Amino acid sequence: MDINIGKKAAGERAVDFLQPGMTVGLGTGSTAYYAIKRIGGMVRDGLVIRAVATSEESARLAELEQIPLVPFDQVEVIDIDIDGADEVNDQLQLIKGGGGALLREKIIAASSKEMIVVVDENKLVKTLGKFPLPVEIIPFAWELTFRHLVALGANPVTRMLGNERFVTDNGNYILDCSFGQITDAVELNTQLKEIPGIVENGLFLNYASAVIVGYKDGTIKEITRPYPATKSF
Template sequence: MTTPQQADQLKRQAAEAAVGYVRHGQIVGLGTGSTARHVVLALGEKVRAGLAIKGVPTSTETAELAKSQGIALLNHDEAWQIDVAIDGADQVDPQLNLIKGGGGALLREKIVAAAARQFIVVVDASKCVPALGGTFPLPIEVAVFGWRSTERQIQAVSDAFGYGGTVLLREKGGQPFKTEAGHYILDLHVARIDDPAGFETKLNEIPGVVETGLFVGRTDILIAGTQQGIEVRQAERR
């Protein structure tokens, strides 16, 4: 069993390997969370050694860390073309589909991943699972207006897929958690998600759903830190 300290060390090693894909002059998408923090710190070391890059952060937390590391950032209003985005994941299935959003930044993370020419996912081996779901809920970002109606429709879609489960409003400090965009997050707890692509499509058809934490077919490279070393997997595109 990997301890939290060991898992963090594996994340750091994988993050350092991922930063090796970044080239001079590139625009880099910067994720959010503990793994992304290691990525930003590793990039900061390279910047101080002479690497010139510009970053697109997916949260205020990441932006502040990047600035502290001397990484130049692009404004959200700029029409950027991201060369490579590097981010963590809460779960990865054998087809490199992901659940993301445990940190609440899933909307920006998906925008950045979709805008990147190359999307690199960094994890420790414990995040690799046979199927999405089970030990980690699926975050779904929703509009505050009418969220209870949206919640019922999410449950209905989950039931229609045979997943069932429970939808819970994410809270922080006894109050509904709000994303930086001012939305709520509903966490869908199901045993497993057998059809991530179909499920993502149907959830996104619900009025009130802003975005889901399912990242299907977006990963280009997976870098996993394991006890045996770094494992790199390339996505197989049909």
């Protein structure tokens, strides 16, 4: 793959937070890819950790990198989750799910002591919503769920892979929803959770403990909680 300098810088910096003996969540996507690659090199050099993956894609990469994966019944808590995002605002609210792994990503994030988000500078926004919000729905009567989202003003579009509907690792469909500017992500998240048939949505609120931003010149910026209420990118 072509090297994205900003993504590489952010992904590799996040790995510096790891300590021997940690249980690590491995995210999904083009920026998390660089973190997983660097973790693999550190494991081969002697770092002792164990990991869980947010997608089949990340699990395959971890196995190639010789990173030890453990079953979830052996995991009580995850020390650090390193994952990407499609959008990040100045409150560290995220839109995720562009890669289709949002449900597993949120399960891992919710069980992690810290979530380190790695992005390039293009993912920073003042207000969420330019990137369509992924919503994962069950296939049963999906048309009815679609209509509920239309009524909510979501302008949903069924995600496709070629000529077929995109199917998540969980066997579900994804609707990409365009709400325009999301000025109240908390309220929208509540409204989506009230619609039967929706398994999860790509709003990640109060999960990120830090955001590492990589720039095209190779520099990075780290944004951590607590953050000033007036802070902006």
